[in-house]
Amino acid sequence: MAELFLIICALISSYSAAELEYFNQSEILTWDEARSHCQICFKDLATLTPQNTRNITDKVSTDSWIGLRKNFNSTSNSDEDGYSSNSTSNNATNSSILMPWSRWANGDPLTFQNWYPGWPVFKKPPPPRDCCSCSCTCPATTTPRTTTAAYFTDFTTPGVTGSGRVEENTQGDVTNYANSSTDQTMTDVYAFSVYDTTNETLSTDSTNIPKRKAPGFTTSPPTMTSAPPIESECVRSPMLTPDIPDSEDENYIEDSCVAVLSFGAWIEKECSERLPFICYDERFVGEVNVTNVTTTSASLKWPKGPGNISHYRVEVNGQEEPTDRLTNVTFDLEDLTGGNLYSVQVFPVKCERDLNPQKVDFYTTPNKVRNLTAAKMTETSIFLSWDKPDGKADLYVVKWLEEETETSTEGVEVDGLTPGSLYNFTVIAGVKDKSEWSEESRISQYTRPGKVSNLRASENTNTSLWLQWDPPKGNSLSYLVMAVDSDNNDTLVDPKVVEQTKVELTGLPQGTKITLSVRALVGDTLKGAEVTIQSYTSPEPISNLILTPDDHSLSATWNPPQSNYSSFNITLTFNGSVVDTEYDLTKPSETFKDLMSAADYTVTVWAVSGSFKSPPVTKSKFTLPKPPTDLKVTMTEKNKLSFEWDAPSGTASNTYMVNISSSFWGESYPQTVKDQTSHTFDGLRSGTSYKIEVRTDAGGTFSSPVTVSRFTVPETREVSLSMLCSSPEILLCDKKDTRESVLRQLEAFLERELGREVFWELEK
Incomplete structure (x- = not known):
């Protein structure tokens, strides 16, 4: 194959x-x-x-x-x-x-x-070799053989132009054809084999057979079945293999x-x-993290470098020698300068080769500013200054209330402030990128208070006066008050520091022209602008004021002062309201008429010299009261009596003294009644004659009484008396005159013993 x-x-x-x-x-x-x-x-x-x-x-x-x-x-x-x-x-x-x-x-x-x-x-590849041949002899029955072959259909590989196909050549080999392409696309390399029906591989290279199916193959190769041959016997006979040497390229490795x-x-x-x-x-990329930054130190931490890192080298600007041979991924920097910018490079070293450094730039924390002071205080501004901190600082931030300002110099004027107000200022030093800030330096300072306004004197007396003013704009904690003689600038009273806007100055000389001044204060020494006025003391007061009342008038007399005066002023008041005022009186007396009875009147007298009054002299007195009228009993019971009366006309009093008394029993029950003209006494004895009195009360001065007497309802009991009459004279007791004489004597006895203050009757 x-x-x-x-x-x-x-x-x-x-x-x-x-x-x-x-x-x-x-x-x-x-x-x-x-x-x-x-x-x-x-x-x-x-x-x-x-x-x-x-x-x-x-x-x-x-x-x-x-x-x-x-x-x-x-x-x-x-x-x-x-x-x-x-x-x-x-x-x-x-x-x-x-x-x-x-x-x-x-x-x-x-x-x-x-x-x-x-x-x-x-x-x-080696040339094909025949391994055996067959010859058929006597026919015999055989089993049909099937042959399975892999077929490669036309296919198109993505990125490759043309198609490939597999064909079976005349020698039974399978050949793969593929058109060339200028595109270079990665495809699998396939080796193909032909199998017989017994699944015996005819030719294969196990090292080049993929375990997955190659693209283009049918999933079920066709099966071919041959027709039964004539029965015969097939005998295999070996053939000699030709000696063909292996052929290899001399450059093959x-x-x-x-x-x-x-x-x-x-x-x-x-x-x-x-x-x-x-x-x-791979280019190493990492980042150094900086923590625990202080004015003199910082902690570094970085990720581990890739592979076999032998150590790390830390280089810091400003340090002559790098820190070498570090095996940990952390390092603490010491002896740094506050507010300084440091550039750090951490080099992982691998096989004595520096990898790409991990870098970080950071500022140390600046030191706090020194000698923070406040000066040049005005009503609306304060100038702050300080010394530059140790080390470095690129800028400063000044904070107060909800405001802040930034400066690069060691001083700043803060304006737009409220007069007389206390401000807490904080100054911090920072670095250029504002990533680090120093500790706070603090100072508190007041702005200068404003001027008081509407300064005025009132209620001048011969030795005192009241000084009053309106507070300045903004705030003030207290005020400095001074009084000097306008003629010779002598201090008349010790300077006073007060918190209110009204003060009484006493111990002044009589009839003196006085210069008065007031300045607002904040803190211990910061003063506002001075405001002054001039005023006078008044003459001496009158003396020995005497009031003489009756039931409809009040007369006043007094002694004039020893010092100079021009006239008198007198005022009559009742219940806080002015009833009458007389001005420019030349005589030390005055009578007020057509007044209410039993009314508490107040008389005030001033001596006047020019536009100033002496200290007032005041005295109060009740006019004499009038008695009530039309007293009558409205209800009588065994142990209770109710009565009423009419208030006297033209009286201001609404207070009455009522009393009920029994001479027989020696009992008396006085009571004060206010704001009403009726009263009831309870808990009395039945059948007793009681005397009722009502008087008008004018501040402890009583009018003449109005009275009435009345018995309580008696609770009667009958007492039978038997009398034995004996007489030396026969039938004397039977005489009418004798009986009447005895009864008169009995009645006289009861009258003498009981009187008419309790109820009793003698029935004959």
């Missing part, structure tokens, strides 16, 4: 996500040694593609091994399709069992070929490896030959 290999390369562009780098190695090694070196120090031997061929061959000056081999010998187990279940490198090894030149060393499929003309060299020439073409060489070689590796 003849073998025919068809190799069709499909150009399938594939791009790895990783960036690949290629390294020409001048060391002279066998292909296996070269691959082992590449796998240890790089990724693997180079895999060529249309994209990288030019880049690789530009650096090649002599024949060099690449990662392609005809057959990869392996003892690892493969699945049904012939692919290893092991690593990627094993995939290349096991897949080549199916066909030569099918995979690269790293397991990538062969999608590109660039053979030098005449390469690769295939093994020529059974176990060949591929080398690339300096101009890019491929050739086969014995794998044991020693050549330079080309390795490739």
Whole structure:
């Protein structure tokens, strides 16, 4: 059976996500040694593609091994399709069992070929040989034989122009035809065999038979049955095999490896030959993470490098010597400068070769600013200044309330503030990219308070006055008040610091022109602008104010002051309301008429000198009360009496003194009644005569009483008296006059003993 290999390369562009780098190695090694070196120090031997061929061959000056081999010998187990279940490198090894030149060393499929003309060299098939002949003798009954053949129908391979077909030639061989194509598309290589009906393979090459069916074959080859022959006996007789020597191409290499020439073409060489070689590796990309950053230190951590990394080297700008031979993937930087920018490179070292460095730039935390001070306070602004921190700082941020401002200098004026307000300022130093900030430096400062307004003096007396003002715009905590003599600038009273906006100044000299000033204060020393006015003290007060009332008028008299005065003012008030005011009185007396009785009146008198009054002198007095009228009893019971009365006309009092008394029992029950003109006494004795009195109460001064007497309802009991009359005179007791005389004596006795304060009756 003849073998025919068809190799069709499909150009399938594939791009790895990783960036690949290629390294020409001048060391002279066998292909296996070269691959082992590449796998240890790089990724693997180079895999060529249309994209990288030019880049690789530009650096090649002599024949060099690449990662392609005809057959990869392996003892690892493969699945049904012939692919290893092991690593990627094993995939290349096991897949080549199916066909030569099918995979690269790293397991990538062969999608590109660039053979030098005449390469690769295939093994020529041997000529066909007859192994036996048959002769038929006596007929005999035979069993029909069937022959099964594989038929290859027309097919079109994607990417390949033309069709292939398999035909059975006259010698029984199967030939595969395929049109050539300029497109290079990877297809399988098929070997075909012809089987007889006993499933004995007539000719096959087990190394080139795929386990899957080749495209183009029918799933059920036709079965041909021959007609029964004439019965005869077929006897096999051996024939001599012609002696035909095997024919091999002198350039054929059974176990060949591929080398690339300096101009890019491929050739086969014995794998044991020693050549330079080309390795490739994936460009290592990693990132250094920086944590625990302080003003003087930081912690570095990076991912492990690929493959056999022997150690790491850390290079930091600003440090003369790199940190070499690190086996861990962490490192702590010490003795750094606050606020400085550091560039760090971490080089994984593999076979004494630096891989692509992992880089990171970071700032250390700046130190806090020093000597933060506040100065030049105005009502709406404060100037802040500070010293530059140790190390470096690119900018500063000043914060207050919900506001902030940024500056590159060591000072800033903060404006737009509220007068007299306390502000807490925070200053932090930062680096250029604002990734790191220092600790906070703090200071508190007030703005200067504003001026008070509407400053005025009132209630001037001979030794005092009230000073009042409106607060300034913004805020203020307290006020500084001063009073000096306008003529000689002598301080009249000690300066006062008060929190309210009204204050009384006492101990002033009489009749003196005084300069008064007020300044708003915040903090301990920050003062607002001064505001001043001038005022005078008043004359001395009057003395010995005497009030004389009756039931409808009130007279007032007083002694004038010893100092100068021009007149008197007098005011009469009742329940806080002014009833009458008299001005410019020249005499020290005044009478108010047509007043209410039992009313509490207040009289106030001032001495006046110009526009200023003396301290007031005040006294209160009730007018005399009028008695109530029309007192009468409204209800009488055994132990209760109710009564009412009318209030006196023209009186302001609504308070009355009521009293009920019994002379027989010696009892008296006084009570005060307010806001009503009726009352009830309970708990009295039945059949008793009670006297009721009602008086008008004017602040402890009582009017004359109005009275009424009434018995409570008696609870009667009968007492029988038996009298024995004896007389020396016969029949004297039977005389009418005698009986009446006795009864009168009895009644007189009861009258004398009981009186008429309790109820009793004598029935004859």
